Amino acid sequence: MGVHCVAVGACGRGKIDTGVPRMAVRTCGAAAAGAAVAAVAALLSAAIAFHWPPLHAVLQRAFSLHTAHPTKDMESFFQLVRNIVPALTLKKHKGQDGRIGIVGGCQEYTGAPYFAGISALKVGADLTHVFCAREAAPVIKSYSPELIVHPVLDSSNAVEEVEKWLPRLHALVVGPGLGRDDLILNNVRGILEATKARDIPVVIDADGLWLIAQQPALIHGYQKAILTPNRVEFSRLWEAVLSSPMDTQNHSGSVLKLSQALGNITVVQKGEHDVISNGQQVFVCSQEGSGRRCGGQGDLLSGSLGVMVHWALLAGPEKTQGSSPLLVAAWGACTLTRECNHQAFQKYGRSMTTTDMIAEVGTAFNKLFMT
Ligand SMILES: *[C@@H]1O[C@H](CO)[C@@H](O)[C@H](O)[C@H]1NC(C)=O
Numbered sequence: 204m205g206v207h208c209v210a211v212g213a214c215g216r217g218k219i220d221t222g223v224p225r226m227a228v229r230t231c232g233a234a235a236a237g238a239a240v241a242a243v244a245a246l247l248s249a250a251i252a253f254h255w256p257p258l259h260a261v262l263q264r265a266f267s268l269h270t271a272h273p274t275k276d277m278e279s280f281f282q283l284v285r286n287i288v289p290a291l292t293l294k295k296h297k298g299q300d301g302r303i304g305i306v307g308g309c310q311e312y313t314g315a316p317y318f319a320g321i322s323a324l325k326v327g328a329d330l331t332h333v334f335c336a337r338e339a340a341p342v343i344k345s346y347s348p349e350l351i352v353h354p355v356l357d358s359s360n361a362v363e364e365v366e367k368w369l370p371r372l373h374a375l376v377v378g379p380g381l382g383r384d385d386l387i388l389n390n391v392r393g394i395l396e397a398t399k400a401r402d403i404p405v406v407i408d409a410d411g412l413w414l415i416a417q418q419p420a421l422i423h424g425y426q427k428a429i430l431t432p433n434r435v436e437f438s439r440l441w442e443a444v445l446s447s448p449m450d451t452q453n454h455s456g457s458v459l460k461l462s463q464a465l466g467n468i469t470v471v472q473k474g475e476h477d478v479i480s481n482g483q484q485v486f487v488c489s490q491e492g493s494g495r496r497c498g499g500q501g502d503l504l505s506g507s508l509g510v511m512v513h514w515a516l517l518a519g520p521e522k523t524q525g526s527s528p529l530l531v532a533a534w535g536a537c538t539l540t541r542e543c544n545h546q547a548f549q550k551y552g553r554s555m556t557t558t559d560m561i562a563e564v565g566t567a568f569n570k571l572f573m574t
């Protein structure tokens with residue numbers, strides 16, 4: 204047993220039903236040249252429809268049944284994540300499976316950017332660049348020879364320094380160990396603007412969310428943004444953009460509303476269950492973790508999400524059956540993080556720490572997504 208993952212179709216309107224039908228339309232469009240090809244395409248779409256039910260059906264079923272028979276629906280979500288994982292082939296060159304940037308790391312906090320960066324690598328990114336304050340750099344480098352570390356975040360030309368690297372990066376994770384220093388936050392503002400201008404996906408966590416709560420316009424409506432607030436950060440964002448009080452009993456409704464108030468950007472509310480919405484759909488991840496919550500777990504999530512969002516966008520909406528690639532990536536990263544927690548807890552009980560969780564990434568990933 205151990206896994207309960209349900210999806211809730213929060214709006215139940217037309218937006219969702221673009222899965223298999225759209226895929227079929229595209230396939231047939233491409234085959235317009237010849238009737239024989241069209242026939243093959245029709246057969247193929249029929250086969251796909253047979254194996255993978257359209258997502259709106261999955262959502263509606265999960266919604267109406269609640270958790271009565273979630274296994275089959277849950278399987279569909281696992282399948283969506285499996286669809287976006289790139290195959291390991293000998294033909295690829297270094298970097299193709301993900302070059303991820305982490306923006307964070309200051310005098311006080313050096314663990315968080317390390318955890319996020321190493322998690323991205325363990326999940327399958329080829330390269331990770333950490334952009335941190337000068338003082339933090341030697342410390343982060345000393346944790347691991349596997350991270351590329353740029354001591355630029357508190358310099359006066361930080362934005363230019365990071366911008367130089369942006370063309371080579373597939374996703375940015377902003378916030379792990381960032382702190383609240385004015386100079387650094389001001390630089391991060393510029394980095395976010397530059398990231399949006401290049402249409403690069405960005406995951407925002409921790410004090411990156413503090414910045415967004417001060418200035419929601421910075422990210423409002425940017426469709427490649429994912430915010431990963433915990434309860435406290437979620438309330439802070441809510442107060443920044445909504446005047447009505449939050450319904451604390453209705454997590455799905457609250458996450459949906461916050462996402463809409465931020466222009467339908469993807470929001471992942473971490474908690475007992477992780478609730479994910481893009482203002483249209485709501486996914487809930489209830490993969491079994493443990494009662495142990497150690498600092499750093501959120502960095503494992505943000506780092507793995509950085510890689511998975513790149514994979515999901517690369518795979519495109521056909522692989523995610525018309526569902527938002529960002530929602531699929533977020534559900535995958537939440538599920539993985541919780542499974543790492545579960546496996547590490549089995550071994551170490553209450554002495555478990557984030558380092559133990561990171562050691563489980565490989566086996567957890569294989570168990571969940573490579574079967
Ligand atoms: C939760 O909030 C959503 C969105 O506002 C709403 O549609 C739904 O009816 C609410 N559910 C409950 C149980 O209050």
Ligand SMILES: *[C@@H]1O[C@H](CO)[C@@H](O)[C@H](O)[C@H]1NC(C)=O
Nearest residue numbers: 214218424463466467482483
């Ligand atoms: C967000 O999505 C909802 C539901 O589909 C829609 O009603 C709303 O207009 C969208 N808002 C923006 C800013 O796109």
